[in-house]
Amino acid sequence: MQLAQQRRAFIMETVRRDGAVRVAELVERLAVSDMTVRRDLDALAARGLVEKVYGGAVAAPGTRVEEPGFDAKTALAGPAKAAIAETAAALVEPGSVVAVSAGTTACAVAARLLDVPRLTVLTNSLPVAELVRSASxxxxxxxVPTLLLTGGAPTPSAALVGPLAELVISSLHVDLLILGAHGVSEEAGLTTPNLAEAQTNRTLIGAARRVAVVADHTKWGTVALSGFAPLDRIDCFVTDAGMPASGREVLADTVGELLVAGAE
Known part of the structure; x- marks a missing residue:
């Protein structure tokens, strides 16, 4: 019998591919009971990932289960990411050790750290590593900052993940983590479509004295497959002026500090 996480990942992959799943088909494919499948669907529905319908489930509106590549994400919300990057870069102190996660917004922050004196940058992002190497x-x-690359297996979003990355990260201590997210919501917290990337992000969070999340307003309300941190684990959340009032209210009440780039 498969673990619940494996079954639910299979269910979400089927929903992504076909748009819907049937209980009877899942019972046969997963070799589990009807009750087990229904519990899995209940769990996914509670996280906002699917909507239950008679005999099965369909994809929930706003849910993101596909993982776009780095280049595809770079073109999204460019001005907002630039404003966020400027604000987040001001959090970094000279002589500190900063971890920068994968993601286009985190990479935009890294581009603004190249002139910070005596900085050490730990990253599992291939684009961030290339950025520092090119400047070098x-x-x-x-x-330029000293570069520490975690190693690991690359994902479609150019993140290095897996046991090797986690082993390196867990052996180090960093002053500040600049952390991106595919989705942010009140109920699910920070989420990503990639299970391995979620685990590597958890390891990054565990190694950091402070965690600063960088996410533009389009991420709010999006729930991807795997959660990796609740909102109350975040020390500082940096977003842009497009963040809706409801999102600002939730974040201000939950995270340690909310910074809205470009807000008057």
Missing amino acids: RDRGEAA
Whole structure:
């Protein structure tokens, strides 16, 4: 019998591919009881990932189960990400150790850290690593942050994940984590479509003294397959002026500090 997490990942993959699932089909494919399948669907529905219908379930509105590539995500909400990056970069102190997660907004923050003196950057993001390496070639190693790359297996979003990445991260201590997210919601917290990336993000959070999430307003209300942190675990949440009032209210009441880039 498969573990609940494995069954639910299979169910979500089927919903992504077909738009719906049938209980009878899942019972046969997963070799479990009707009651087990219904419990799985109840659990996914409670997280806002599916909507139960007679005989099965369909994809819930607003749910994101596909993982777009890094280049595809780069083009989304560009001005908002730039404003967020400027605000988040101001949180970084010279001489500190900063972890930067995968994601286009986190990468935008990293681009603004190249001139911070005596900085060490730990990352599991291939684009962030290339950004620092490129600057090093152009300006010399002494003029840019020291780079520590976790290693691991790459995901479609160019994140290095898995046991190797987690082993490296868990052996280190960082002052501040700049953390991206595919989705943010009051109930599900921070989420991502990739199970392995979620686990690596949890490890990053565990290694950090402070956690700063960078997420534009389009992420609010989106729930992806795997959660990796509740909102009350976040020390600082940096977003843009497009964040709706309801989202600002929830975040202000839950996270340690809310910073809205570009707000008057």
